[in-house]
Amino acid sequence: MANAEIRTVVRTVKLTKAFGTNVAVDSLDLEIRTGEILGFLGPNGAGKTTAISMILGLLQPTSGHVELFGKKVDWVQSDARQRIGTLLDGVELYPYLSAKENLEVFRKAFGGIPECRVSEVLEIVGLIPRLNDKVSGFSQGMKQRLGLALGLLPDPDILILDEPANGLDPEGIKDLRDLLKGLARQGKGIFLSSHLLSEVELICDRVVILRKGKVVARGTVEELITDTAKIELAVNHPTEAEEIILAKPEVLSVTRTGNKLSVQYDPSATDITGISGSSNDLDTCRKLAQELNRDLASHGLFVYELTPLRGNLEEVFFDVLEEVK
Numbered sequence: 001m002a003n004a005e006i007r008t009v010v011r012t013v014k015l016t017k018a019f020g021t022n023v024a025v026d027s028l029d030l031e032i033r034t035g036e037i038l039g040f041l042g043p044n045g046a047g048k049t050t051a052i053s054m055i056l057g058l059l060q061p062t063s064g065h066v067e068l069f070g071k072k073v074d075w076v077q078s079d080a081r082q083r084i085g086t087l088l089d090g091v092e093l094y095p096y097l098s099a100k101e102n103l104e105v106f107r108k109a110f111g112g113i114p115e116c117r118v119s120e121v122l123e124i125v126g127l128i129p130r131l132n133d134k135v136s137g138f139s140q141g142m143k144q145r146l147g148l149a150l151g152l153l154p155d156p157d158i159l160i161l162d163e164p165a166n167g168l169d170p171e172g173i174k175d176l177r178d179l180l181k182g183l184a185r186q187g188k189g190i191f192l193s194s195h196l197l198s199e200v201e202l203i204c205d206r207v208v209i210l211r212k213g214k215v216v217a218r219g220t221v222e223e224l225i226t227d228t229a230k231i232e233l234a235v236n237h238p239t240e241a242e243e244i245i246l247a248k249p250e251v252l253s254v255t256r257t258g259n260k261l262s263v264q265y266d267p268s269a270t271d272i273t274g275i276s277g278s279s280n281d282l283d284t285c286r287k288l289a290q291e292l293n294r295d296l297a298s299h300g301l302f303v304y305e306l307t308p309l310r311g312n313l314e315e316v317f318f319d320v321l322e323e324v325k
């Protein structure tokens with residue numbers, strides 16, 4: 001973000017929702033800030049939509065509360081919610097009106113939004129070439145864009161999106177990615193739930209992973225994925241190689257399949273590689289790979305395949321869900 005400072009716009013404090021005995025969201029604390037994209041992950045039924053609905057004032061919390069712009073808000077009534085944009089499933093677009101006319105209807109319904117804002121949001125979402133076309137002829141991706149344009153009408157500080165990539169093709173997903181990144185660069189805060197882990201890894205600055213209503217992991221993408229980096233290698237004498245590798249202090253475990261070894265290591269134990277694990281996990285991984293190669297060669301072993309593998313969010317996701325089972 002160029003000039004503006006990062007501010008926390010939304011804070012949830014011990015936010016909880018129970019449906020009968022089913023605690024869908026359990027004491028959730030999170031912060032949504034301007035200028036960054038926060039990913040909200042979790043398997044089906046984890047409580048993402050329930051949490052988002054409470055933040056948006058669509059569902060009453062059982063306990064805990066939501067703060068907007070530093071103030072605790074009544075669950076249903078708050079003018080501050082006007083400053084939060086959303087793209088919810090099933091937003092009601094008028095099929096026989098054009099993109100522009102749809103926006104006009106919503107602009108008037110919101111009240112207090114200048115007319116020029118309609119072309120501004122059409123420009124932001126890239127719908128200017130289709131502004132006079134009827135929505136009934138729009139593809140899913142175009143409807144999503146128009147939905148986002150609606151959410152952007154009041155020029156909100158924060159956008160909250162529940163599965164925004166739903167129903168989009170790869171090109172639509174890429175467009176959405178560029179759009180969201182651009183909005184974050186302009187200083188908007190974006191909170192999005194998604195099942196597309198590789199996509200989340202590409203666009204999010206931080207992520208929160210939810211399971212059965214509880215946070216099971218949170219952090220920057222870099223912090224979280226560093227722990228799943230590994231080195232794969234193939235060597236002529238795997239048993240001997242395994243022993244040599246396991247003797248290294250930063251190595252946590254080695255898995256052997258035939259002549260192939262997969263090496264898990266502790267990225268923070270970088271006394272030998274000499275660089276911090278969180279600065280760039282792939283650099284650390286490559287350094288260690290070189291070192292393993294040198295060590296094995298000095299013992300007369302021959303490494304014929306060597307692959308440093310960057311960590312990824314999918315592994316983090318399955319690891320944390322597995323751990324808390």
Ligand SMILES: Nc1ncnc2c1ncn2[C@@H]1O[C@H](COP(=O)(O)OP(=O)(O)OP(=O)(O)O)[C@@H](O)[C@H]1O
Pocket residue numbers: 019022024042043044045046047048049050051
């Ligand atoms: N209106 C409701 N009445 C009763 N139970 C509900 C209601 N809405 C959600 N639940 C329950 O709350 C839990 C969390 O559901 P929620 O829809 O928030 O999950 P989610 O993380 O959004 O899942 P998905 O990834 O499938 O969208 C589930 O056990 C669900 O059955």
Ligand SMILES: [Mg+2]
Pocket residue numbers: 048049050162
């Ligand atoms: Mg959901």
